[in-house]
Structures are given as structure tokens and as C-alpha cells.
Amino acid sequence: MSVLTVAPTEIHECGDSALRVVAISEASEDNWLTVHRLADWLESCGAEGLHGAVPTYDSVLVEFDPIMVSARQVRAFVKLGLLELHHADESAKAPREFDVPVVYGGEYGPDLEKVAEYQGISTEEVIRFHTGKTYTVRCLGAPAGSPMMDGPAFPKPVPRLKDPRLSVPAGAVAVAGRQAVIAPAAAPGGWCVIGQTPLSVLNIRREPLVPYKPGDILRFRQIPAEAFSDFAGMDLVPLELEARP
Amino acid sequence: MSGAILVQQPGNSVVTDLGRFRGPRFGLPVNGALDQYSARAANILAGNLDNHPLVEITALDFRMTANTDLLIAVTGAPLTLTVGGRPCSQWEPVSVRAGESVSIRGIHRGLRAYLAVHGSLEAETLLGSAAPDTVVGFGLQLREGTTLVTRRSVTPVRQPYFDLPLFRLGLERPSMGSDLSVDVTDGPDVAEFGESGELLFTSEYAVSGRSNHIGLRLGGELPERTSSGEVLSRGVPVGAVEVPSREELLVLHRGRGVTAGYPVLAVVTSTGLDVLAQARPGDKVRFRKTTVAEATAAHRRSRAQLETLRESVNTVFGLLGIGCRPQWQDLPVAACS
Incomplete structure (x- = not known):
């Protein structure tokens, strides 16, 4: 049994x-595991008055109904949860893996050349960096349960767009700072879009609305633009469930 | 028996509830009625559960008619409510006869009104809530010709003499106007703003026309961040006050993205969020510093008023047989006057 190293908080x-x-x-890594395990623990308690927990990289926002519980009570409850984490068994939590086909550049990735230029490398190298690693989903973020991930090992952090786009399409594959993301739904965005996946990430007719959880693993794979329509309308699903061209 | 309500003039209106409380965990904002006090009050006055779906009407005139008798309640910003052409009281239960037109006009001194129908409205849900989410494309924005379905009909309750208003439940109405006082507590990142953080309490801010359910943009003297490091994305609470640009203050409301990378200077209290829900473009806002303990106490006092209202409504509706059909048909109308 592997035991979680609980970070101080x-x-x-x-x-x-x-x-x-x-x-x-x-x-x-300890910070990330600690806040996510704490969020899991708080969720699993189903305590009345607790709305839920939003874990990200090194922090978790715990939301509650102040009519039913006080901030002091929730604080005590969080401390109890942190103590419980010392006994949590980590070995059972195997991540699932996802394969994400991406068309890079052109109309699918309008910022690919800009990113290459800023990094002083070719667009092929940007794609190689992006497809050349596995990504752990760190948290679900805005908008719409985006998988927030540590970005590719580019030479420099990627600056955000000076003029954020009013709408970035669903499936957009983007980078900013040292982070990487896929947009599950069309939304305004200031990140650099380097490609797009034809797969549907968000499905509001099922629960959970997005298929991945924090801790799951994503890989990006380049496909030619002609193949985009072959995947269109298909859902992003974990690898063992996959049946795709 | 169920009834159909036909929307004739939608203005800017949606079916919503108190919010998608399970959403943030999955990266979805809580959304829901922006003025929670008014929304709860409307549902209580209509004899519903607080979280039942109801109509949120923003700024523009609204008109509907039903094919069955209804009991409704309208709360929120001051406005002119007429039923079948007769002026009716806001913040009280109102009887509507089948075929009568319910008209809401001239919303002023505030921005949002709430219309609840006894028996509630049928609505699809996502993660347990009917609240619209514009990002994922969920929810019911009302259009001309939209039909809403309610599950209960209420035989008209009318004062037999002169058609005077029947109910006087006397709930305290929130004060509204163009000079707003909004309570905030220190945010978790207040230290990052150094002394300039005090500007929030000494300056007056003007509500920008670019404000919406996601956040309000406020012009005025801006506190400045003293540190400049990249901030990791973190969960941000509804009510977070941020300074993302040099032009405006941003106050996040219920449609806010759940994660962001800006430091949180202050957080608007639960009661303060209801005040901001009614802010119109051009209104002036002053922030007042409070503590979490005081904010919680104020919030609980305001909820206690709603609980008192619920008891009055239960008593009156019980006497009238509203919500318990078998007795109702036998009760003479005069019994309630």
C-alpha cells in the first residue's frame, strides 16, 4: 500500500x-495530490451544507451554504479531512488514458506559427513538443470542465494573446504560460490555439459531462486535416473503450 | 391538472432556479437567480419550494397568458404589474384567471424581476438545476411563443368587494436605487495589493454597460497589485473582486468561470451579491468592509425574514386550501376575506 504524503496547508x-x-x-506533486484527495474526501462525505470543492494545482476552494454551516465549522471539517488523508490508500487509483487526435495549424490552429516564431523553432518542432509527452489532467477548469494540464517543454512560457478571441471553437487545443488545455465548448479565450481535435469533449446529455478526471492521462496525436471529418461527432473516451479509425 | 403558459413578449427572460451547486466541481459555474433573496421570496409567496424553477426577467418588459387559473408572485426590482389590465401588487401572491394577460412593464431602480407560479414550472435540468449555462449551451431562454408548463392550477382567490388586493404579507423589500452600498470581506490575496487595496473603500465606482451575469465591470480608482508573478489557476468564489486590467474592476457574479489566475482582492458578501444583481449600468457603487462573521449574521437575518414569510404563507394558503386541492374546491371564497 502506498500512502499519500500530505502537504502542509x-x-x-x-x-x-x-x-x-x-x-x-x-x-x-504533493500539493496537487493533497488538494485533490481533500476535495475527494469532502465530496464523499456528502456533508449537509457543503456545496462542493474545486481543486486546482495547489489549492482547493471549498464552497458552503452559510445558513446551514459557519466558516468556522467548515474550517474544522477541512482539518479533520486533512488528518484522514494520512490514512488514505493511494495504490488503487489507476489513471485512465485518452488519445486525442489533433489537426495542427492552418484554420484549426491559427496561433501555431506565432508560437513557433516566439519560441524560435519551426512549427514542426512545436508539434513535436506538443505530441512528445503525456499530460496529466491537473484539474477541471473554466470554461466547461476544461482539462488543465502542465504544458509542453517549450524553451519559454507562451504569452497570452494581447486581444483575446471572442469565441474559440469547441475542441481547440491551446497553450499558455506553462499550461496546456482543450476547450470542451466554444468560449472567449486568450490562449494560443495551435490545433483542434474533431472529437466531442463535452456532452451535456450524460454525466459526468466530460470523460476525464483529474489524474487521468492524455496524449495528443497529429492527424492530417483530411482526417478531421472521419472523427467528427465521436466522443472522447478512455482508451480501453475506444473503437475508432 | 397541468396548465400551459404562453409567453407573448419575452423581453430578456429565462427559466432558472437558485443555481447549479454541483457545477463548480465539474468546472461549471453555479449560475442561477442573480438576486437570490428576490427569487426565494417569489417562490415562497407562490407557495413553492425555494429552489423551484421560476422566470428571471432582466430589464425588459414581459407579457404572458395562461390557459388555466394561476397563482403567481412577482418580486425583484420595482415595476408595473398588471393582470387582465388591473394593477396588482408586487411582492404578494396574485390570482390570475385563465386567459388573462400578465404584464410586467417598466422595471426601474433595479434590473431583475422574478416571476414564480404556484406549482412551479416544468424545466429540464443539468446536474440537478434548471439554471441556464450559456457556455455549455444549456437552459431555457424564453422566446415569443414559448410554452411553459405548470403542474397546478389555483381557482381564483379574489376579494369580493372592489377587487382589492387580497394579500398583505408585508415582506421587507430590498432597498434599490442608483447609489449602492455593497459589503465585502478581505479577499485571500489582499496582501498582494499593499496599501492601494484601501482605494476600494475610499473610491466610488460606476457600473459599466459591459456587466452581465458572469461579472460586473466597475470604473473608478483601481487598486494595483504590487507583486507581478504568474498566479496558478485557482478556484475563485462568486463575489471575487479582481483587477484584471488597468481600466476596470471586475466583480464576479454567479456565472463566473470557476477557475482564474487573478489575485482576489475582496469578496462580496451573500447579501451584497443580491444588491449587485440589481445594479444598472451607470449606477454608483461604494464598497464597505465587513467581516465574515458579520456578513453571515446579516445573511441569516435576511433569511429569517423569508422563513417568517413562509410561515405566514403556509398559514394563509392552508386556510384557503391552496396546495391541498381536496379541501379547496369546497371552501367558499368569502372565508378568506
């Missing part, structure tokens, strides 16, 4: 209906 006030718990270890 700080709990901050965040208005009358939320607390922010921040893990402050030097080890970012």
Missing part, C-alpha cells in the same frame, strides 16, 4: 460562503 477566508485551502509544500 493554510486555510484562508474567501468570503462568507467559501474557504481557500492552499498546500504549501516545496513538492508541487
Whole structure:
């Protein structure tokens, strides 16, 4: 049995209906695991008055109904959860894997050349960096449960667009700073779009609405633009369930 | 028996509820009625559960008619409510006869009105809520000709003399106007703004026309961040006050993206969010610093008023037989006058 190394934490006030718990270890992996396991624990308790928890990289926002519970009570409850984590068994949590076909550049990735130019490398090299690693889903973010991931090992962090786009299409594959993401739904966005997957990521007719969870693993694979329509309308599903061209 | 309500003039209206509380965990904003007090009050006055689907009407005039008798309640910003051409009271239950036109006009001093129908409205749900989510493309934006379905009909309750208003439940109405005072508590990142953070409490801010259910943009003197490091994306609460640009303050409301990378200077309290829900472009906002304990106490006082209202409504409706059909048909109307 492998045991979680629980990172030290700080709990901050965040208005009358939320607390922010921040893990402050030097080890970012421990921070990430701690806030996600804490969120899982809080969710699984189903405690009345707790709306839920939003874990990201090193922090978790705990939302509650201040009529039913007080911030002080929730704080005590969070501390209890952190103690419980010391006994949590980590070995059973095997990640699932997803294969994401992407058409890079052109109309599918309007910022590919800009990113290449800024990095001082060719567009092929940008694609090689992007397809050349596995990505752990760090958290589900805005908009619409986007998989937030640590980005490719580019020479430099990627600056955000000066003029954010009013609408980035669903399936857009984008990078910014040291992060990478897929857009599950069309939304405004300031990240650099380098490609697009033809797969449907979001499906509001099923639960969960997006197929991946924090901790799952994604891989990007280049496909030619002609192949885009072969995948169109298909859902992104974990590899063992996959049956695709 | 169910009834059909035909929307004749939709204005800018949606079917919503108190919000998608399970959404943030999955990256979806909570959304739901922006003025939670008014929405709860409307449902309570209509004899519904607080979280039942109801209509949120923003700024523009609205008109509907039903093929069955209804009991409704309209709350929120001041407006002119007429039923079959007769002026009716806002913030009270109102009887509507089949075929009568319900008209909401001239929303002023605030921005949003809430219309609840006894028996509630049928609505699709996503993660347990009917609240629209514009990003994932869920929800019911009302159009001319949209038909809403309610599950209950209520035989008209009328004062037999002069058709005077029948109910006087006397709920305290929130004060509205163009000078708003909004309570906030210190945000978790207040230290990043150094002394300039105090500007939030000494300056006056003007509500921009680019404000919506995601967030309000406010012009005025802006606190400045003293640190400049890249911030990791974090969950941000509804009510977060951020300074994303040099032009405007951003106050996130219920449609906010659940994660963001800007430091949180302050957080608007639950009661303060209801005030901001009614802010019109051009209104002036002053922020007042409070503590979490005081904010919670204020929120609980306001909810206690709604609980008192619920008891009055239960008593009156019980006497009238509303919500318990078998007795109702036998009760003479005069019994309630």
C-alpha cells in the first residue's frame, strides 16, 4: 500500500460562503495530490451544507451554504479531512488514458506559427513538443470542465494573446504560460490555439459531462486535416473503450 | 391538472432556479437567480419550494397568458404589474384567471424581476438545476411563443368587494436605487495589493454597460497589485473582486468561470451579491468592509425574514386550501376575506 504524503496547508477566508485551502509544500506533486484527495474526501462525505470543492494545482476552494454551516465549522471539517488523508490508500487509483487526435495549424490552429516564431523553432518542432509527452489532467477548469494540464517543454512560457478571441471553437487545443488545455465548448479565450481535435469533449446529455478526471492521462496525436471529418461527432473516451479509425 | 403558459413578449427572460451547486466541481459555474433573496421570496409567496424553477426577467418588459387559473408572485426590482389590465401588487401572491394577460412593464431602480407560479414550472435540468449555462449551451431562454408548463392550477382567490388586493404579507423589500452600498470581506490575496487595496473603500465606482451575469465591470480608482508573478489557476468564489486590467474592476457574479489566475482582492458578501444583481449600468457603487462573521449574521437575518414569510404563507394558503386541492374546491371564497 502506498500512502499519500500530505502537504502542509493554510486555510484562508474567501468570503462568507467559501474557504481557500492552499498546500504549501516545496513538492508541487504533493500539493496537487493533497488538494485533490481533500476535495475527494469532502465530496464523499456528502456533508449537509457543503456545496462542493474545486481543486486546482495547489489549492482547493471549498464552497458552503452559510445558513446551514459557519466558516468556522467548515474550517474544522477541512482539518479533520486533512488528518484522514494520512490514512488514505493511494495504490488503487489507476489513471485512465485518452488519445486525442489533433489537426495542427492552418484554420484549426491559427496561433501555431506565432508560437513557433516566439519560441524560435519551426512549427514542426512545436508539434513535436506538443505530441512528445503525456499530460496529466491537473484539474477541471473554466470554461466547461476544461482539462488543465502542465504544458509542453517549450524553451519559454507562451504569452497570452494581447486581444483575446471572442469565441474559440469547441475542441481547440491551446497553450499558455506553462499550461496546456482543450476547450470542451466554444468560449472567449486568450490562449494560443495551435490545433483542434474533431472529437466531442463535452456532452451535456450524460454525466459526468466530460470523460476525464483529474489524474487521468492524455496524449495528443497529429492527424492530417483530411482526417478531421472521419472523427467528427465521436466522443472522447478512455482508451480501453475506444473503437475508432 | 397541468396548465400551459404562453409567453407573448419575452423581453430578456429565462427559466432558472437558485443555481447549479454541483457545477463548480465539474468546472461549471453555479449560475442561477442573480438576486437570490428576490427569487426565494417569489417562490415562497407562490407557495413553492425555494429552489423551484421560476422566470428571471432582466430589464425588459414581459407579457404572458395562461390557459388555466394561476397563482403567481412577482418580486425583484420595482415595476408595473398588471393582470387582465388591473394593477396588482408586487411582492404578494396574485390570482390570475385563465386567459388573462400578465404584464410586467417598466422595471426601474433595479434590473431583475422574478416571476414564480404556484406549482412551479416544468424545466429540464443539468446536474440537478434548471439554471441556464450559456457556455455549455444549456437552459431555457424564453422566446415569443414559448410554452411553459405548470403542474397546478389555483381557482381564483379574489376579494369580493372592489377587487382589492387580497394579500398583505408585508415582506421587507430590498432597498434599490442608483447609489449602492455593497459589503465585502478581505479577499485571500489582499496582501498582494499593499496599501492601494484601501482605494476600494475610499473610491466610488460606476457600473459599466459591459456587466452581465458572469461579472460586473466597475470604473473608478483601481487598486494595483504590487507583486507581478504568474498566479496558478485557482478556484475563485462568486463575489471575487479582481483587477484584471488597468481600466476596470471586475466583480464576479454567479456565472463566473470557476477557475482564474487573478489575485482576489475582496469578496462580496451573500447579501451584497443580491444588491449587485440589481445594479444598472451607470449606477454608483461604494464598497464597505465587513467581516465574515458579520456578513453571515446579516445573511441569516435576511433569511429569517423569508422563513417568517413562509410561515405566514403556509398559514394563509392552508386556510384557503391552496396546495391541498381536496379541501379547496369546497371552501367558499368569502372565508378568506
